[in-house]
Amino acid sequence: MLKSLITPISIIFGSIIIGIILQKIIFVSFSKLAKKTKWKGDDIIIHSVKGVLILWSFLIGIYIALPFFEMSEKILPILNKVFLTVLIFSVTLVLSKIASWFTKTYEGKEDGTLAKTTIFNNIVRVLIFALGFLIILQSLGIAITPILTALGVGGLAVALALQDTLSNLFSGFQIIAAGQIKKGNYIKLASGEAGYVTDISWRNTTIKAFGNNSIVIPNSKLASAIITNFNLPNKEMSVSIAVGVSYDSNLEEVERITLEVAKKVMNEIEGAATQIEPFMRYKSFGDFSINFSIILYVKEYVNKFILRHEFIKALDVRYKKEGIEIPFPIRTVQMKSE
Numbered sequence: 001m002l003k004s005l006i007t008p009i010s011i012i013f014g015s016i017i018i019g020i021i022l023q024k025i026i027f028v029s030f031s032k033l034a035k036k037t038k039w040k041g042d043d044i045i046i047h048s049v050k051g052v053l054i055l056w057s058f059l060i061g062i063y064i065a066l067p068f069f070e071m072s073e074k075i076l077p078i079l080n081k082v083f084l085t086v087l088i089f090s091v092t093l094v095l096s097k098i099a100s101w102f103t104k105t106y107e108g109k110e111d112g113t114l115a116k117t118t119i120f121n122n123i124v125r126v127l128i129f130a131l132g133f134l135i136i137l138q139s140l141g142i143a144i145t146p147i148l149t150a151l152g153v154g155g156l157a158v159a160l161a162l163q164d165t166l167s168n169l170f171s172g173f174q175i176i177a178a179g180q181i182k183k184g185n186y187i188k189l190a191s192g193e194a195g196y197v198t199d200i201s202w203r204n205t206t207i208k209a210f211g212n213n214s215i216v217i218p219n220s221k222l223a224s225a226i227i228t229n230f231n232l233p234n235k236e237m238s239v240s241i242a243v244g245v246s247y248d249s250n251l252e253e254v255e256r257i258t259l260e261v262a263k264k265v266m267n268e269i270e271g272a273a274t275q276i277e278p279f280m281r282y283k284s285f286g287d288f289s290i291n292f293s294i295i296l297y298v299k300e301y302v303n304k305f306i307l308r309h310e311f312i313k314a315l316d317v318r319y320k321k322e323g324i325e326i327p328f329p330i331r332t333v334q335m336k337s338e
Contacts, residue, residue: 015061
């Protein structure tokens with residue numbers, strides 16, 4: 001009895017040793033080669049296969065050793081099916097990890113059409129697991145055609161029951177495919193909600209407001225809303241600051257001094273877009289001042305607050321030094337005696 005177990009046990013242990021060798025030697029060598037290449041795909045594949053090589057070697061060893069065990073002819077086919085099921089499931093798991101990593105890596109490109117969101121990651125993994133499940137059923141001798149037919153017939157009833165959910169799901173696909181809203185963009189809805197897009201899931205889009213709170217918007221609502229995206233077509237944006245000076249001011253001097261202050265502040269603030277020159281335009285004769293706007297540029301929306309803050313402070317100091325007056329509002333009230 002013990003002699004009959006020597007051969008199959010030796011095969012199983014031998015397969016485990018081969019798996020360890022593949023893991024320690026070949027895997028490490030391929031990892032070093034992958035780090036030298038510019039393509040990220042090889043790193044993703046190696047990372048996903050890590051730890052599975054030993055399992056696959058063990059399963060192959062069991063498959064080879066099974067005929068050497070003394071067992072009933074009825075048990076052997078059952079064990080073969082169990083082995084095949086475990087093998088297909090492990091392959092499905094690895095493919096799911098590879099697809100997930102590819103989705104996360106290549107959807108997150110700044111110049112890509114798709115946003116780095118959970119909706120595609122989840123959908124891809126569900127599809128791969130569903131395909132693996134159908135392959136397992138087919139390998140076990142279970143006909144999948146009736147199952148697919150039943151799913152097709154039942155799909156209509158499910159679609160009617162889940163209209164809102166499906167509407168949000170397809171709206172999410174529409175939002176991502178259009179490429180007009182991406183993860184990391186700062187957006188503002190016509191209804192007033194504003195913040196950075198943190199995720200687009202199968203049902204909702206989540207944005208993070210400046211108050212560090214999350215705003216959850218159904219995808220169907222977002223797809224039909226009027227939205228301002230402050231990251232498109234470029235992150236750089238202008239900041240307009242309204243200023244008024246006294247009618248006694250020398251406008252040429254005011255323009256020169258204001259632009260000097262603007263350039264100085266932009267060079268000192270990290271978030272300023274220094275590659276774009278600031279400019280100013282006079283726009284109206286007001287009731288008590290000559291009004292103009294100074295236009296500065298920032299790298300992204302959030303930087304405009306600190307730039308505006310520092311510019312107003314610096315401009316006030318410089319105007320006082322140069323004797324340029326920012327007049328108080330004046331209102332003349334005429335009273336008639338009876």
